[in-house]
Amino acid sequence: MTEVDRTAFEDLYRDHYWALLRFAARRTRDPERARDLVADTFAIAWRRRGTLPTARALPWLYKIAANVLANERRRDQRTAEAYRTLGGYSSIAYQADTAERAEWSHALEEVLRVLNTLSVDDQQVLMLHAWEGLTGRDLGIALDCSAAAASVRLHRARRRLDAAIHGGRQAGDQTSALRGTKGDY
Numbered sequence: 151m152t153e154v155d156r157t158a159f160e161d162l163y164r165d166h167y168w169a170l171l172r173f174a175a176r177r178t179r180d181p182e183r184a185r186d187l188v189a190d191t192f193a194i195a196w197r198r199r200g201t202l203p204t205a206r207a208l209p210w211l212y213k214i215a216a217n218v219l220a221n222e223r224r225r226d227q228r229t230a231e232a233y234r235t236l237g238g239y240s241s242i243a244y245q246a247d248t249a250e251r252a253e254w255s256h257a258l259e260e261v262l263r264v265l266n267t268l269s270v271d272d273q274q275v276l277m278l279h280a281w282e283g284l285t286g287r288d289l290g291i292a293l294d295c296s297a298a299a300a301s302v303r304l305h306r307a308r309r310r311l312d313a314a315i316h317g318g319r320q321a322g323d324q325t326s327a328l329r330g331t332k333g334d335y
Contacts (some may be wrong), residue, residue, distance in 0.1 A: 154324055167192075169282070173212055176281055177219055188223075198209040209291040216274060216292070244271050267314045272307035279304055281330060 170191060191214045195202070203210050217258035265273050278284045278292050290300040 155199060159199060162195070162202070162207055162211075164191060166211055169208060170211055170215060173215060173217075173282055174278065187215055189220055190218045194218065203291065206288055206291050209288040212278060212282060212284070212292040213294060220270075264311065264314050268310055269308065271303070272310055275300070275303045275307045276311060 153261075170188050171184055174187040174191075175181065177189060185275065192213060194214050195211060198214075221267055258277045265276065268276070275289070275293060284292055286301070287297045289304065290297040293300050293303065296305070
């Protein structure tokens with residue numbers, strides 16, 4: 151390890167730790183899991199520092215974090231399935247605890263309820279855009295696709311989100327804030 155590598159990585163960590171922790175906290179809804187996810191993300195980033203895009207580090211880190219979380223969820227699902235197969239009961243599978251949900255505001259619960267009706271891919275593109283502020287090229291990097299493909303995925307996810315919001319809801323209710331205006335798209 152050279153001193154340049156170490157200094158550059160320390161800068162990367164310092165510049166992006168809090169954004170990555172917010173990203174992780176919103177997805178795990180558990181502060182300890184979020185910190186673990188960030189630690190795992192930076193460990194992988196250190197091992198892969200040779201492929202770090204210098205101008206677009208944060209989307210690259212988001213992509214790593216999303217992959218770590220997806221791997222964790224797949225592992226938890228396999229473990230839960232193994233317990234079910236063996237006749238046991240598992241609380242290991244990823245689930246939002248009702249006590250944790252009570253801490254969130256009613257509006258956020260409604261957002262999460264609607265988001266959870268969407269596919270994982272739709273959730274990912276919507277959250278990267280809305281919560282992490284990624285657009286265009288950065289969104290494409292985080293999703294491992296071109297900016298144009300990311301834009302199409304975002305557009306389609308928004309259409310499905312809009313359909314989920316309107317499904318069984320009346321105009322003017324609390325989810326109306328989720329719809330936004332055409333200027334938001």
